[in-house]
Amino acid sequence: MIRMDNVSFTYAGVDRPSVTGIDLEIPSGQTVLLCGRSGCGKTTVTRLVNGLAPHFHDGELSGSVSVAGIDVAATPLYGLAGTVGSVFQNPRSQFFNVDTTSELAFGPENLGRSRTDIEAAVGSVADELDLHRLLGRSIFQLSGGEKQRIACGSVAALRPPVIVLDEPTSNLDFAGIALLRRCLEHWKAAGRTVVVAEHRLHFLTGLADRAIVLENGRIADDIAGDDFFSRPPAWFRARGLRQPSLAKLDWHDSSATxxxxxxxxxxxxxxxxxxxxxxxxxxxxxxxxxxxxxxxxxxxxxxxxxxxxxxxxxxxxxxxxxxxxxxxxxxxxxxxxxxxxxxxxxxxFTESVLDEVVLSMTDGSSKYLDGAAAGDVEGRALGLLATLDLADCRDRHPLSLSGGQKQRLAIASALAAGxxxxxxxxxxxxxxxxxxxxxxxxxxxxxxxxxxxxxxxxxxxxxxxxxxxxxxxxxxxxxxxxxxxxxxxxxxxxxxxxxxx
CATH class of the missing domain: 3.40.50.300 (P-loop containing nucleotide triphosphate hydrolases)
Structure with missing residues (x-):
């Protein structure tokens, strides 16, 4: 269903490739987990599958990507709409309507389906994802997790054979994650091919047929699902992965604070x-x-x-x-x-990562950074970026960062205000x-x-x-x-x- 042959992709304006030498085959009906440290290339792999790279995100692509026999690079995005459905990390970026019911109906409407089929699709997906209480509501009054559930529903209404999800649980509570798992189970039982890029792993235990661990844009491990989830805690920590079990949490000594x-x-x-x-x-x-x-x-x-x-x-x-x-x-x-x-x-707000942090230091009053002169605003900003593993991104545009990197930058800016x-x-x-x-x-x-x-x-x-x-x-x-x-x-x-x- 999905095939990548020696695929590399470098975003426009970025010096190094996001993924390099990816060889991957995913058969029809398989549920696959993509995991790894922030910036390892998970999101780029999903974009290569759904065609956003290179059709929307400009860059240099080498190798070939095909989905259901379709050459992704040679097919316009609208030609892939009925084949690949996508749920993004930020649900707000994929909404086209101001109310939830219209959002669920939007995809089938654009494929020219009949009113009867559209209403049936909306009702069916509301049952699958337990969305009935969210129907008819303003998108702007939903919580982040509720928006994510509507985004999942809007994709499910299209009934595509392939579904890719990029950090779908980022804003979901555990009850919402349980509902998402039920939806994934439904898709799997229906024979759909599902690719999930995630940091939170616990909800995929017993569901993912396969786990692919990416490191620095390359496939480091390709492991059967049962084998992956049975690995010891130290194995996950060594690869920068979250623990898949609540029973294995690392508790800090809260009495020290x-x-x-x-x-x-x-x-x-x-x-x-x-x-x-x-x-x-x-x-x-x-x-x-x-x-x-x-x-x-x-x-x-x-x-x-x-x-x-x-x-x-x-x-x-x-x-x-x-x-x-x-x-x-x-x-x-x-x-x-x-x-x-x-x-x-x-x-x-700014044009570079460094400027974003400096913007929060305009009064020079930030007190928590060490090792820099009081007046050296740029030096103190760089110190904070280094603490949060963002120093190498100092000259990049903030919106070019991965989701995790953006999150760390926003936190750096807030902390910089002192x-x-x-x-x-x-x-x-x-x-x-x-x-x-x-x-x-x-x-x-x-x-x-x-x-x-x-x-x-x-x-x-x-x-x-x-x-x-x-x-x-x-x-x-x-x-x-x-x-x-x-x-x-x-x-x-x-x-x-x-x-x-």
């Missing part, structure tokens, strides 16, 4: 979407310790709304936020907090194991060395295990549970994710 008591106070926080009678956020009377506060909960529970309200981004948000004894008005929160958004493309309260919305989406651990260590260091309190919205139990000191469980816009990451907290957190999956 001494919390500041009553560092963050929340009182009367309220938020209501325009035209809605129901509160999307309703938090009152909470005093939280400093450290690394991890916010968990299902998609649509109000986690991102809480994050945006903490930062003062929504004018319709009301209530009081106290930080270390000082009451912060909405305007003051805008000045004194930093936010790393879930959709990082929305906060990358704020004492930093809010992260899904900071590890698109990050491999090594960069996730680096990010966790950096966030811990911000508190331990400089007293920064971080509030982290996350679905990532490995990340919480690596740096979390306190957990907030949000549901229906309310905080329904909170606890420190002591032994009892670890058991409660593990039970939460196990139940959700």
């Amino acid at each position: 001494v919390p500041v008591q009553e560092s963050l106070g929340l009182s009367g926080l309220r938020y209501r979407y325009r035209g809605s009678k129901q509160l999307a956020l309703d938090v009152d009377g909470r005093g939280l310790p400093g450290g690394v506060i991890c916010v968990i909960g299902e998609n649509g529970a109000g986690k991102t709304t809480l994050a945006r309200t903490l930062c003062g981004l929504d004018r319709r948000g009301h209530g009081t936020v106290e930080f270390r004894g000082r009451q912060l008005t909405r305007r003051r929160r805008l000045r004194e907090t930093a936010l790393v958004m879930q959709d990082v493309d929305r906060q990358l 704020r004492q309260l930093v809010v992260f919305d899904e900071p590890t989406s698109g990050l491999d194991y090594d960069h996730m651990k680096t990010m966790a260590a950096e966030i811990r260091r911000l508190h331990d060395d400089h007293g920064v309190t971080s509030v982290v919205v996350t679905h990532d139990p490995e990340f919480i295990a690596a740096c979390g000191t306190y957990v907030l469980h949000v549901d229906g816009g309310r905080i329904v549970d909170d606890y420190p990451m002591d032994d009892d907290g670890r058991r409660r957190l593990t039970a939460h994710f196990a139940a959700a999956s």
Whole structure:
């Protein structure tokens, strides 16, 4: 079904190839996992299959790629639409409508199918992915995870024989991942060929027929699925891969991060979407310790709304936020907090990676970087880029980076501002194991060395295990549970994710 013969691809304006000498055959009906460190070439392989490289992403292609006997490079994208369906890392980049039902119908409409067939396709995919409660809603009012589920549904409605997914779980909670797995199981049972590029591996246990590990643009390992998932934890760590089992998490010593008591106070926080009678956020009377506060909960529970309200981004948000004894008005929160958004493309503004970090250092007040003179803004920015493994990308355009690299750059920019309260919305989406651990260590260091309190919205139990000191469980816009990451907290957190999956 998919064949690559000695394929290499170099993006326009980039000095080195993204993939080199790829020889790959995937038979019809096989489910294949592509994994490896960020920037290893996973996304490029998916783009070669669906034709985005070289038809949309310009570059130099050598070798041949064929899908269902079709020469991808010689076939226009519209000629591949009925053969290959794609789910991207950022679902917003593939939407064409403002409401969910129209989005599900969009693909079949463009293939000229009858109204009866279109309605049947929408109804069928709603059943498969449990999307009925999302039908008829505005795209703009969906959470990141809900958008990803609609993106999966829009592709499934086309019924293509080949489906490629690039980090489809990046913004999904465990319940959403379980629903995605059910969809993948349905596609596999129907004989479709599925290629999944992923960092999060657990949901593919027992499902992937095969795992292909990429390193520096080359195939390093091609392993049967059962063999891959039975490998020991050290094998995954050595290759920068996430652990496929919650039972094998590496817990850090949270007691080493001494919390500041009553560092963050929340009182009367309220938020209501325009035209809605129901509160999307309703938090009152909470005093939280400093450290690394991890916010968990299902998609649509109000986690991102809480994050945006903490930062003062929504004018319709009301209530009081106290930080270390000082009451912060909405305007003051805008000045004194930093936010790393879930959709990082929305906060990358400059023409180079280095300029992006320097932009956040305009007052020269960043205090957490070591080893550079106080006035050497560029030197301090380069130090931060080196910490996050981005120094080699200093002159690249931010939007030319991989998804994981963009995420690290957005985090670098937020940290460069030197704020004492930093809010992260899904900071590890698109990050491999090594960069996730680096990010966790950096966030811990911000508190331990400089007293920064971080509030982290996350679905990532490995990340919480690596740096979390306190957990907030949000549901229906309310905080329904909170606890420190002591032994009892670890058991409660593990039970939460196990139940959700």
